[in-house]
Amino acid sequence: MKVRILQLVTVIAGLGAWELVARAGWVDPLFVPAPSAVALALLRIGRGALAGLADTLGKTALAYVLSVVLGVSAGVVVGSVRLLRDVLSPYVIALYGIPKILVLPWIVLLLGYGTTPAVFYGVLHGCFPIMVLVMGAVRDVDRTLVTVARSYGATTWQLYWKVLLPAIVPSVLGGMRLGVVFCLLGVLVVEMFAGVRGMGHMLGSYANGFQAPELFAATALVSAASIAIVLVLDHVNDKLSRWRG
Amino acid sequence: MPRAAAMTVVAFRLGLLAFVLAVWEIAGRMVNPLLGVPPSAVLPSLRDLLLLRSYPDLPASLLLTVREIATAYLLAVAAGLGCGFMLGMHRLVGQAWGPMLAALYAVPAVVWYPSLMLFFGLDAASKIAFGFLLGFFPIALAVLAGIRQVNPQLVVVARAYGAGTVTVFRRVMLPAMLFTLVGGLRTGLALCVIGVVVGEILGSKAGMGALINHAYGLLRTGDYVALVLVTLVLIVGSDVLASLLERRARGWTE
Amino acid sequence: MSARPELITIEGVTKRYLTSSGPIEALHDVSLSVDEGAFCTLIGPSGCGKSTLLGMLGGLVTPDQGRLRVEGKPVTGPDPRRVATVFQEAGLFPWRTTLQNVEFGLELQGVPAERRRRTASELLGPLGLSGFAEKYPRELSGGMKQRVAIGRALALDAKILLMDEPFGALDEQTRVLMGEWLLDIWRRTRKTVIFVTHSLHEALFLSTRIAVMTARPGRIKAALDLTMDYPRAMESSEMVALRAKLWSEIREESLRAMR
Numbered sequence: 001m002k003v004r005i006l007q008l009v010t011v012i013a014g015l016g017a018w019e020l021v022a023r024a025g026w027v028d029p030l031f032v033p034a035p036s037a038v039a040l041a042l043l044r045i046g047r048g049a050l051a052g053l054a055d056t057l058g059k060t061a062l063a064y065v066l067s068v069v070l071g072v073s074a075g076v077v078v079g080s081v082r083l084l085r086d087v088l089s090p091y092v093i094a095l096y097g098i099p100k101i102l103v104l105p106w107i108v109l110l111l112g113y114g115t116t117p118a119v120f121y122g123v124l125h126g127c128f129p130i131m132v133l134v135m136g137a138v139r140d141v142d143r144t145l146v147t148v149a150r151s152y153g154a155t156t157w158q159l160y161w162k163v164l165l166p167a168i169v170p171s172v173l174g175g176m177r178l179g180v181v182f183c184l185l186g187v188l189v190v191e192m193f194a195g196v197r198g199m200g201h202m203l204g205s206y207a208n209g210f211q212a213p214e215l216f217a218a219t220a221l222v223s224a225a226s227i228a229i230v231l232v233l234d235h236v237n238d239k240l241s242r243w244r245g
Numbered sequence: 246m247p248r249a250a251a252m253t254v255v256a257f258r259l260g261l262l263a264f265v266l267a268v269w270e271i272a273g274r275m276v277n278p279l280l281g282v283p284p285s286a287v288l289p290s291l292r293d294l295l296l297l298r299s300y301p302d303l304p305a306s307l308l309l310t311v312r313e314i315a316t317a318y319l320l321a322v323a324a325g326l327g328c329g330f331m332l333g334m335h336r337l338v339g340q341a342w343g344p345m346l347a348a349l350y351a352v353p354a355v356v357w358y359p360s361l362m363l364f365f366g367l368d369a370a371s372k373i374a375f376g377f378l379l380g381f382f383p384i385a386l387a388v389l390a391g392i393r394q395v396n397p398q399l400v401v402v403a404r405a406y407g408a409g410t411v412t413v414f415r416r417v418m419l420p421a422m423l424f425t426l427v428g429g430l431r432t433g434l435a436l437c438v439i440g441v442v443v444g445e446i447l448g449s450k451a452g453m454g455a456l457i458n459h460a461y462g463l464l465r466t467g468d469y470v471a472l473v474l475v476t477l478v479l480i481v482g483s484d485v486l487a488s489l490l491e492r493r494a495r496g497w498t499e
Numbered sequence: 500m501s502a503r504p505e506l507i508t509i510e511g512v513t514k515r516y517l518t519s520s521g522p523i524e525a526l527h528d529v530s531l532s533v534d535e536g537a538f539c540t541l542i543g544p545s546g547c548g549k550s551t552l553l554g555m556l557g558g559l560v561t562p563d564q565g566r567l568r569v570e571g572k573p574v575t576g577p578d579p580r581r582v583a584t585v586f587q588e589a590g591l592f593p594w595r596t597t598l599q600n601v602e603f604g605l606e607l608q609g610v611p612a613e614r615r616r617r618t619a620s621e622l623l624g625p626l627g628l629s630g631f632a633e634k635y636p637r638e639l640s641g642g643m644k645q646r647v648a649i650g651r652a653l654a655l656d657a658k659i660l661l662m663d664e665p666f667g668a669l670d671e672q673t674r675v676l677m678g679e680w681l682l683d684i685w686r687r688t689r690k691t692v693i694f695v696t697h698s699l700h701e702a703l704f705l706s707t708r709i710a711v712m713t714a715r716p717g718r719i720k721a722a723l724d725l726t727m728d729y730p731r732a733m734e735s736s737e738m739v740a741l742r743a744k745l746w747s748e749i750r751e752e753s754l755r756a757m758r
Contacts, residue, residue, distance in 0.1 A: 006341035031364045087257040099439045099480060101446050102473045105461035110280060148590035151557050152604045152655075153579040162607070166594045185353035192355065192447055200355075207359035219360055223352045230351040243594045243635045 033213040038220070041213035049202065049218050053225060056187055056198040059115055063122025063183045071127040071179065072172055075134025080164065085135065092135070096128040101189065108194040118190040118198070125186035130175035137171030138164060170244060173237045180229055188222075282466045290467030291474065299468050300456055307479070310441060310453045313369050314483070317376030318437045325381050325433060329388020343389055350382050355443065362448060372444035372452070379440035380433040387429020391422030427494045431487045438480050453479070506535040506659065506691050507556065512565030514551055525551050527716035529565070533693065533708070535658070538685060540694045540702040542749060543712030543720075544756035549695045552717070553663050556693065557584045569659065579604055583652035587664040589644040591636040591651075597623070598632040600647050604655045618654055625684060626650045642673040649681070653688065660692045666701070678704055682729060699745055703738060704731055711748045714756035721748050 015035050021027060022034030029037070042049075078084045078092070104121065111117040141164060149163045191200025199222050206215035266284055273281030293299040300306070332339040332346070358375055365371035395418050403417045445454020453476045460469040514526040525548040533539045541549045554560035555567055558577040567574040569581055583604070591600045601619040610618075623629050626646045636644055645665055652660060666674045678701050685692055685705075696702055702709050709723045723745065732738065 002337060003340045006337060007345060010341065010345075083254070083257070086254045087261060090258070091261075097435075097484070098477065099442055101439070101443045102457070102476060104446065105457065105469060106282070106466070109461070109464075109466070142590075144586065144588045144590045145592060147559065148584075148586060149603075149607075151559055151577050151579075151584040151586075152607055152651075153577045154607050158607055162603075163592070166592065169594070181351060181353055185355055188353055188355050189443070189447070192359070203356065203359040207363045210363065212363060215360055215363060219356050222356050223349075226352045226356075227348050243637070 030210060030212060033216060037213040038216040041211075042217035042221070045214050045217060049199075049221055052197065052199045052202045052218075053221060056184075056191065056200065056222075057225065059118045059187045059198065060122060060180075060184045063119045063126055063187060064180055066119070066123045067126030067130060067179050067183055068172075068176060070123065071130030071175065072134055074127070075131040076138055076160070076164065076168070078131075079135040079138030080160075085139065089135070092128070092132060096132055100124050100186070104189065104193060108190070113194045114196055117194060118187045121190045122183040122186035126179040126183035129178040129182060130172070133171045133175035133178075134168055137168040141167045170241060173240060177230070177233050177237060180233060181226065184226060184229075279464060279466055282470050286467045287470045287474075290465075291471040294468065294471040294475065299465075300472070303456070303475075306451060306453050306456050307475070309369065309451055310445065310476075310479070313372045313441045313445075313452065314376060314438050317373045317441055318380055318434055320373070320377045321380030321384055321433055321437055322430065324377070325384025325429075326388055328381075329385040330392070332385070333389050333392030339389065346382070346385060346389075350386070354379050354440070358444065358447060361444075367448055367450050369452070372441045372449060372454075375444040376437040376440035380437035383436060384429045384433040387425050387432070388422075391425035391429070392418065394425065395421040423494060427491050431484075431491050434487045435484055438483055442476065442480070505532045506537075506570060507531075507533040507693070508566075508568045509552070509556075510566045510568075512552070512555065512562045512567065514548065514555070514560070515563050524716035526562075527718055529717060529719055531710055531719055531722075533691060535691050536689055537707045538692045538694065538705055539708040539710060540696060540706040541710050541712060542696060542699070542702050542745075543717065544714050544749070544753040545697075546715050546756055547712040547752070548715065548717030549712055550663050553584070553661050553693065553695055556659075557582055557661050579608065579655050579657065581657050582659045582661060583655045583657040584661045585645075585648050585652050585663065585665045587667045589636075589641075589648040591644055591647055593636050596633050596635060597628060597639070597647050600636070601650045601654050603651055619650075622650045622654060625687070627680070641669050642677055645669065645677065646680075649684070653684070658691055660690045662692060662694045664695050664697065667697070674698070674701070679730070681705065686729065699742060699749070700733070703742055703745065704733065709745065711745070712752070714752045720752065 019035050022029060022032060022037075033041075078088050100121070107117050107121060111120060145163055145167065146159065149159055154162065187198070188200040188203075191198040192204045195201035195204075199218065202218055203215060203222075206212075206218060269281075270283040270285060273283030273286070275281075278286055290299065294303065297303055328346075332342055354375070357378055358371075361371045361374045361378075365374055399417050399421065400413055403413050408416070441452075442454055445452045446457060447454075449455045449458075453472065457469060457472045457476070460466075460472055509529055509531045512526055512529045513524065515522050515524050529548075529552060531539075541552065543549055551560055555562055556569070556574065558574050569578070592603065595603070598616070598619050601622060602615045605615045605618060620632065623632060626649070628643065628646060628650070631639065631643065636647070639647065645668075649662075649665065666677050669677065682705055694701075694705065703725070707725055709725065710719050711721045711723075712718065713720045723741070725741070727737065
C-alpha cells in the first residue's frame with residue numbers, strides 16, 4: 001500500500017515540478033514543453049495519432065505472428081536434431097547478437113519503403129529471441145519424460161506433440177513476451193528510417209518540424225501502448241502457467 | 246564429444262559457410278550486382294576502404310563513434326550504479342521505483358530517439374544520449390537484482406562481528422553481487438554500442454553511421470558492405486573486450 | 500492359445516556398451532524364465548545390468564546376442580499392450596493432472612476420451628488418490644507421484660509390469676508402506692511383475708522368485724523360489740535364514756563391484 005502511494009506521489013510530484021519549471025521559463029518551450037501543452041497537443045493530434053498507432057500495431061502484429069511461427073518451428077527443428085543444433089548454434093547466437101540496424105539500408109534498398117520492409121525487419125528482430133529460447137528449452141527437456149513416453153509406445157509424431165511441445169511452452173511464452181517488444185522496435189525503426197505512415201514516421205516528422213508538444217504526446221501514446229501490451233502478455237503468461245507454481 | 250564427431254561438426258559448419266557464400270555470390274551476380282552485392286564485389290571495396298582511398302576520413306569517423314560510445318557508457322555506468330544502489334539500499338524506494346523502471350524497459354527505446362534529436366540536434370550529443378539511455382537500464386536493473394539476491398543473513402553475521410557499513414559493503418555485498426553486476430555491465434556496453442550506432446544511422450552528420458548512410462545513399466553498395474564490416478569489427482571487438490574483463494572480474498571473486 | 504506358464508524367457512543375452520575408455524560388457528549370457536503371475540525380483544550390486552535387462556524387456560534396448568521372448572513372441576520394441584514399465588523417477592508430465600497422467604498410455608493408443616476417463620477414475624481409489632484427480636505433480640508428495648506412475652502403468656492393463664527400483668527415491672518409511680500397498684495391488688490384479696531393487700527387505704517381502712545377479716558383466720548367479728504365504732512374517736525363522744542366504748550371495752558380488 002505504501003508502495004502505491006509513493007509511486008503515485010512520485011508521478012504527480014514529477015509532473016507538477018515539470019509544469020512549474022516549464023511555466024517559469026527555465027527551459028526553452030521549443031525543446032521541453034509543459035505537460036499541459038503536451039496534453040493539449042494529444043487532443044489535437046488524437047485521431048491522426050491513433051490511426052498511426054493502429055498502422056504501426058498492425059504491422060507489428062503481422063511481424064509478431066510470423067516471428068512466433070518461424071521462431072518456434074525453427075527452434076523445435078534445430079533444437080531436436082542433434083547435428084543441426086551443434087552445427088547451427090554458434091551461427092544463430094552470432095546472428096542474434098549482431099545489431100540488425102547495419103543491414104537495414106540494404107533491406108530498404110531491396111524491399112523499398114513502407115510496410116514490407118517494416119514487417120520483414122520486425123520479423124528479423126522478433127524471431128531470434130524466440131528461436132534461441134525454444135532451442136534451449138528443447139535441449140533441456142527432461143530425458144526421463146521422453147523415455148517414459150517411448151516405453152508407452154509413443155510414435156515420433158506423438159513424442160513431438162504430446163511431450164516436447166507441452167514441455168517447451170514456458171519458454172515459448174517467455175520468448176513471446178520478449179518478441180513483442182523486439183517486433184515493435186523493428187517496425188518503429190524502419191518507420192523512422194524509411195516510412196510513409198505509422199508512429200515511427202510520425203515521431204520523426206514531428207521532430208524534424210520542431211513540434212515538441214506533439215512529439216511528446218505521440219511518444220507518450222506509443223509508450224503507453226507498449227506497456228499495456230506487455231502487461232497483457234504477462235497476465236496471459238501467468239494464466240497459462242498454473243501447473244508450474 | 247568424441248573427436249571424430251567434433252570434427253564432423255566443424256566440417257559441416259565450414260561447409261555451410263562456404264555454401265552460403267557461394268549461393269550469395271551466384272545470386273548476387275545474377276540478380277543485380279549493385280543490389281545483390283556478391284562477396285567478390287565487397288573485397289575490392291574493403292581494400293579501398295582500409296587503404297583510406299574511398300573514405301579518407303574513416304579513422305576520424307571511427308574515432309568519433311568510439312568516443313561517443315565511451316562517453317555514453319561512462320554516463321550509463323555512473324547513473325546506473327547510482328540509481329541501482331539508491332533503489333537497492335532503500336527498501337521502500339526500491340519497491341516503489343523498481344517496477345516503474347522495469348515498466349519503462351518494456352518500451353522500445355527507439356521511441357525516445359526523435360525527442361533526443363529534437364533536443365540535442367544531429368550532433369554527437371543525441372547519439373551519446375541515446376546510447377546512455379539504452380545502456381543505463383540493464384546496469385541499474387542488474388545492480389538492483391544483485392543487491393536483492395545478497396543473502397541478508399551474511400549482512401547480519403558481518404554486523405554481529407562489528408563490521409561498519411563500508412566494510413559490509415566491500416566484503417559482504419560486493420562479492421555476492423559481483424557476478425550479476427558484471428553481467429549487467431557487459432550487457433550495458435553492448436546496448437550502448439547499439440544505441441550509438443542506431444542513432445548514427447537514423448540521422449547524423451559524422452561517425453560510422455553517417456558514412457554508411459552516405460554510401461547507401463549513393464548506391465555505393467560495395468563500400469556500404471565494407472563499412473558495415475568495419476563497424477561490425479568494432480562492435481564484436483567491444484564485446485570480446487567486455488567478456489575478457491568479465492572473466493578477470495570473475496577471477497577476483499573466486 | 501492358453502496362457503503359457505513361461506510368460507517371459509530370456510536366453511543367452513549379452514550386451515556391450517562403448518564408452519570413452521573402451522567397450523564394457525554390461526550383461527553376459529543371461530538366461531532366465533519367468534512364469535505367468537510370478538513376482539520376480541532382480542537384485543544385485545550397482546552396475547550389474549539389472550536396469551539394462553529391464554530395458555530390453557521393455558523394448559527400449561536391443562541385445563547384442565541372445566533373445567528375449569514375451570508370450571512366445573520376440574521383443575522388437577515397446578509393446579504397451581503387453582508390457583508396462585515403471586521407472587525410478589516417476590516421470591509424470593508436469594503439465595498434466597493426476598487423471599491426465601494416468602490416462603496417458605490409453606491416450607497414445609487412441610482410446611476414446613470417455614472410456615479413458617472412466618478407466619483412470621476407477622483406478623484412483625485403489626491407488627489411494629481419490630480427491631487428487633485434478634492436482635498437478637508439483638502438488639503431490641514423492642510417494643503419491645510414484646503411485647500415479649504405477650497407476651499409469653496399470654491403466655494399460657498389460658499382463659506384464661516391469662518396475663525399475665520404483666521406490667528407490669523414497670524415504671524408508673514410505674518405502675515400506677508402498678511395498679505393502681504394491682503387494683495388495685499385485686494380488687488383486689494378478690499381473691506378472693519383474694521388480695528391480697537393492698533392498699533385501701523388499702525382495703523377500705514381495706517376491707515369489709528372486710534372481711541374484713553378479714557384478715559386471717552381469718549374469719544370473721542364483722535363483723531362489725519363495726513359496727511362503729502372503730503377507731509374510733519377516734521375523735519367522737524361515738525368513739531369517741533365507742535373508743542370511745540371500746545376503747551371502749549378494750555380499751560377495753557387492754564387494755566385487757566395489758573394487
